[in-house]
Amino acid sequence: MAAAYSGPDPLFGLRNNFYIGAYQAAINNSDIPNLSEEDSIERDSLVYRSYIALGSYQLVINEIDSSAATPLQAVKLLALYLASPDTKEATISSLQEWLGDPAIGNNPILRLIAGIIFMHEEDYGEALKHTNAGGTMELNALNVQILLKMHRSELAEKQLRAMQQIDEDHTLTQLANAWHNIAVGGGKLQEAYLIYQDFAEKYQMTCLILNGRAVCCMHMGNFSEAETLLLEALNKDAKDPETLANLVVCCLHLGKSASRFLSQLKLAHPNHLLVKRIASAEENFERALQTVA
Numbered sequence: 001m002a003a004a005y006s007g008p009d010p011l012f013g014l015r016n017n018f019y020i021g022a023y024q025a026a027i028n029n030s031d032i033p034n035l036s037e038e039d040s041i042e043r044d045s046l047v048y049r050s051y052i053a054l055g056s057y058q059l060v061i062n063e064i065d066s067s068a069a070t071p072l073q074a075v076k077l078l079a080l081y082l083a084s085p086d087t088k089e090a091t092i093s094s095l096q097e098w099l100g101d102p103a104i105g106n107n108p109i110l111r112l113i114a115g116i117i118f119m120h121e122e123d124y125g126e127a128l129k130h131t132n133a134g135g136t137m138e139l140n141a142l143n144v145q146i147l148l149k150m151h152r153s154e155l156a157e158k159q160l161r162a163m164q165q166i167d168e169d170h171t172l173t174q175l176a177n178a179w180h181n182i183a184v185g186g187g188k189l190q191e192a193y194l195i196y197q198d199f200a201e202k203y204q205m206t207c208l209i210l211n212g213r214a215v216c217c218m219h220m221g222n223f224s225e226a227e228t229l230l231l232e233a234l235n236k237d238a239k240d241p242e243t244l245a246n247l248v249v250c251c252l253h254l255g256k257s258a259s260r261f262l263s264q265l266k267l268a269h270p271n272h273l274l275v276k277r278i279a280s281a282e283e284n285f286e287r288a289l290q291t292v293a
Helices: 014-020 023-028 037-051 057-063 069-081 083-100 109-119 124-131 137-149 155-166 171-185 187-204 207-219 221-235 241-254 259-266 275-293
Strands: none
Touching: 014 023, 014 037, 014 171, 023 037, 037 057, 037 069, 057 069, 069 083, 069 109, 083 109, 109 124, 109 137, 124 137, 137 155, 137 171, 155 171, 171 187, 171 207, 187 207, 207 221, 207 241, 221 241, 241 259, 241 275, 259 275
């Protein structure tokens, strides 16, 4: 396994930009000469996933046609899934069909996209069914995310140890370590904060890095620093869903009004988990009021 990640890697910079959330930089610096066909497909998939991360779903849908390679078709499925609630059912049906095809079902990018989509659906068992075998650092990192969402930190730690054996310094290994430390909490929070701090010193500041540091601060009870970091993230991207969601939580803890950030989140990301949970809580409250009225 380790051999797969050794030697010169023409896509290293592009991958790293994508992993740390520098999506526009990934797009801007994607013109890499003399790539093999396999590397060209991976390059294109990373570029299109960067566009998806920036919310440009229709661009991806328009540019990837039916003759494109399987990994790119998989990325297009992700764009279709995220573009509209109306297309979700049909997209998941197509995904299931492709996963069942012996010729392409085991493609790592297709399995990765399957994991991402089923994680969005909160169907973590189905997500793991396609990602659990690993095979790439991204699949391993996604396994850590899924297991943490299932509150199985001990299994996530096992997956993290496997990643550390492959490449302890890999950006995804470091990120997975930070996610796990935040989930475990306690003394591990400072370790997670230092990982994001190291990223902040080594790479360009992104919403992902700023949110990582802010979440560590919130868990440690330092909401003032968290707010400063989140407002800096908001300056970089006024519609970033995690920044807006974290600001809502942060403001509530600081005793400040969170209504503006919540309104922005509802408008830009109506299907965000926090929006759904607040709507559900409001409905339950209204029902409770009706019973005592």
